[in-house]
Amino acid sequence: MNVENEFSYNYFQYSIVDHVFTFGYAAMAAGLVYFLVTSSSSLPRYRLSSALSAVVMVSAFLELLVISLQWQRSFVWDGTAFVVGDELFGNGYRYMNWSIDVPVLLVQMLIVLGVTGVAFRRGVVLFVAAGLAMVYTGYVGQYYEVDRSAPFWVWGAVSTVFFAVILVLVWRTVYGNVERMPAEVRPMVKAVFWLLAISWMLYPGAYLMPAIWDSADGVVARQITYTVADVTSKVVYGVLLSAIAVRVSKLEGFGAARDSISTIPRGGVTDVDAPGRV
Ligand code: RET
Numbered sequence: 001m002n003v004e005n006e007f008s009y010n011y012f013q014y015s016i017v018d019h020v021f022t023f024g025y026a027a028m029a030a031g032l033v034y035f036l037v038t039s040s041s042s043l044p045r046y047r048l049s050s051a052l053s054a055v056v057m058v059s060a061f062l063e064l065l066v067i068s069l070q071w072q073r074s075f076v077w078d079g080t081a082f083v084v085g086d087e088l089f090g091n092g093y094r095y096m097n098w099s100i101d102v103p104v105l106l107v108q109m110l111i112v113l114g115v116t117g118v119a120f121r122r123g124v125v126l127f128v129a130a131g132l133a134m135v136y137t138g139y140v141g142q143y144y145e146v147d148r149s150a151p152f153w154v155w156g157a158v159s160t161v162f163f164a165v166i167l168v169l170v171w172r173t174v175y176g177n178v179e180r181m182p183a184e185v186r187p188m189v190k191a192v193f194w195l196l197a198i199s200w201m202l203y204p205g206a207y208l209m210p211a212i213w214d215s216a217d218g219v220v221a222r223q224i225t226y227t228v229a230d231v232t233s234k235v236v237y238g239v240l241l242s243a244i245a246v247r248v249s250k251l252e253g254f255g256a257a258r259d260s261i262s263t264i265p266r267g268g269v270t271d272v273d274a275p276g277r278v
Contacts, residue, residue, distance in 0.1 A: 001146050004089040005074070007216040014075060014082040017223045021068035024227045025061050031235040032057035038242055043254050046245035049111045053238035056101045060234055063097035094226065095139040098203075101234060102131035109170070109192060112241045113177040126169055134162035138207060145210045156207060163204065170196055185247050188240060195237055202229035 009017070032054055039050035067089075074089040075082040106127035110120055141155030174193040181189050202225050209222035 002089060002091050002142070003146055003210040003214065004091070004219050005084050006146065007219060008081040008083040009075060009216050009219075010081055013216050013220050016220055018068070018071060020224055020227045021064055021071060024230055025064035025068060027231045027235050028057045028061035028064060031238060032061065035238060035242065038246070042242065042245035042249040043252065046112060046242075046249065049108045049241055049245060052104050052108045052111075053234075053242065056104055056234050056238065059097055059100045060230060063093050064230070067091070067093050091142060091226075092139065095135055095142070098135045099132055102135055103128040105196075105233065105237065106131060106166070106170070108238070108241055109173060109196075112192075112245050113173060113189065114180065115173065115177060123169070123173065127166070130162050130165045130169065134159050134166065137162065142207060145207075148211055156204070160204065163200070167197055167200075181244075182248060182251050184251065185244050188244050188247070192237070192240060192244075195232065195240060199229055199232035199237065202226075202232075 035050045035053040035057060039047050042050070070087070070089055070093075074084060074087045076085040103124075107124055110123045110127075115123055137155045138159035141152050141159065144150075144152035144155075170193055174189060178186050178189045206222045206225040206229065209218050209225065212218070213221060
């Protein structure tokens with residue numbers, strides 16, 4: 001059982017959580033349109049990353065919609081406050097969503113950083129294994145968050161070990177490949193590491209929230225934390241990766257080739273007319 005069911009909420013507390021959930025799934029729907037529309041702005045080798053961003057958006061949209069509807073069904077207005085009714089609220093859906101999104105977000109990074117061959121396959125295996133281990137050990141631990149007995153701390157600690165492994169792998173991937181990238185995009189590539197590290201750290205913060213702030217306000221803070229983490233780790237991260245892909249594609253002449261098509265005069269084109277063509 002999750003701590004959300006232990007409290008009743010005043011009108012503001014209940015509504016803020018409700019609105020924050022709506023913001024969350026609306027951001028995923030908006031992100032979906034963005035990634036589908038901008039996919040063709042980069043070279044074909046980067047398009048799998050946009051497709052994976054779209055996968056993340058769809059799974060997160062559905063998950064946030066489900067928990068939003070569950071929040072509305074679980075708490076009923078009794079005249080003075082929103083109290084728990086016949087149904088219980090749960091954060092478990094989040095973990096199921098992460099088991100799709102965590103591996104996918106990490107694989108996207110390999111694609112945009114141009115990791116290929118054996119290094120790519122090795123990266124995929126390590127990211128998927130460490131990602132799923134982190135998510136599922138945390139999933140077990142969160143069942144014990146109300147009494148915060150030993151399993152809450154033990155599984156949380158085991159999950160943190162896998163998280164640390166992921167951060168080291170991400171650091172190595174980013175800093176091991178950044179020098180191969182064009183100088184112009186290097187600051188953006190380094191920002192990938194920091195954006196990922198900071199936004200992902202919010203999730204263990206939300207896991208620990210019942211131990212830090214065990215109250216209705218703590219629940220509000222936890223759901224805001226989750227939503228900020230979701231929007232930054234999925235949408236903002238995806239936008240940053242696609243911005244890198246578009247820049248690198250342009251530097252390799254992709255944009256120039258495509259733009260020149262619209263300026264080709266009727267009756268043909270010579271190399272002199274369209275020097276940007278490749
Ligand atoms: C848990 C359990 C407590 C310890 C740690 C955790 C880490 C969770 C993370 C989740 C990331 C999720 C993402 C989802 C995006 O779609 C499981 C809360 C360290 C880092 C990025």
